[in-house]
Amino acid sequence: MGIRAVSEGLASFVVVLLLASPVPAQDPKKDGYLRNIELCNGLNRTPFEARINGCTALIDAGADMTTTGLAIAYNNRGNAYAAERDYDRAILDFDSSIKLDPKYVKPFNNRGVAFLKKGEYDLAIGAFDHAIRLNPNYGEAFANRAETRLKKNDYDRASRDYDEAIRLAPNLAGVWNGRCWTRAVLGALKAALEDCNKAFQSDSGNAATYDSRGLVHLKMGQMSAAIDDYNSALRLDPKLASALYGRGLAELKQGNKAGGNADISAAKAIRGTIANEFKRYGVR
Structure with a gap:
């Protein structure tokens, strides 16, 4: 049984948040910032190494960026490192993002995913707990905490987390299959079968x-x-x-x-x- 943990970046930067002060039009410096923003966001399926380089350029230009922009850049670079299975560097970046903006919820979830991938399940659950405290409607964090609890054979609490994930984000990849598996283990077989059949509606392969x-x-x-x-x-x-x-x-x-x-x-x-x-x- 395999269920995918969900890590989150940001679909796109808002440039006004990134730049601490206006840059004149037709300025090469501005063009460089915009290009690095695109790379850091991973637009157009940017390779992970290029994402890391774009985010690093933004981070190195920290004096020209807002605190929020820096937090986003660290989070996005952390996701790129995690995608390359460099989980220790990813965690360091998520830590930096959290330090810059303790109310920014995504790096808490993403740090939990990195801990999950490393097999450090208690640390992962702690990160997901914090994400859920910041945003009780965070379906991805519930789904990831459910997967972590499955790894710890804590099926009852995993099932309850999947209930919340499905209530909040029913189209999230893996949640119906995750609850199907959990219910199957617990012996709720009719309900499990319904969940698996629901999962096939969105992913038959x-x-x-x-x-x-x-x-x-x-x-x-x-x-x-x-x-x-x-x-x-x-x-x-x-x-x-x-x-x-x-x-x-x-x-x-x-x-x-x-x-x-x-x-x-x-x-x-x-x-x-x-x-x-x-x-x-x-x-x-």
Whole structure:
């Protein structure tokens, strides 16, 4: 099962916020600022290295920028570092953004995502808690906190966070699948199935959602439907350990010992803890 954490930048800068004082028209300095703003915003699918360079140029010109502009630049550079999996640098930038503007909510969420990616789940939850205190309607932060709680096997609270994320941002990527998986683990199978089917309305080609629905069917005792879903998941992600293991269990229950054992062995080779994970999900 895979759910995507949501980090946030800013769709576009407002130049008046960035520049501390007016720059004369047709001034090369102004043109350079505007170009760096575009790069830092990641307009037109700007490569991450170029985003970092654009944001760095803005940060280095700090005397010419407002405090708000600097906070945005640090946040956006942090997101670019995080996209390149340089999470330590990303966290330093999010820290700088927060120090400049403690009421700017996005770097709290983004710092939480970086901690989540590093496996530092308690720090991630603390960051998401702070984001939610600043903005109780922040659906992305609820979704990210839910994913982190899944990593900690805290399914009840993860489910409640997904409830809030869906209430606040029902079109957010991954939230319906996330709640489907969580409800499947908790045994609320009919509700889980409804959530997975809802997820397919927006993304019919997602291996994680097929994997989630496969777990629902497996726990419902619907082995043929489970195998169909796991087959679909594995066509999209052939090394998805949970789908291999789930398909193996379903095949064994249908009497296909050779196929079932082969899938289970392949799953264990990919992730040695997979059997214990399925026991935790209530499947043996």
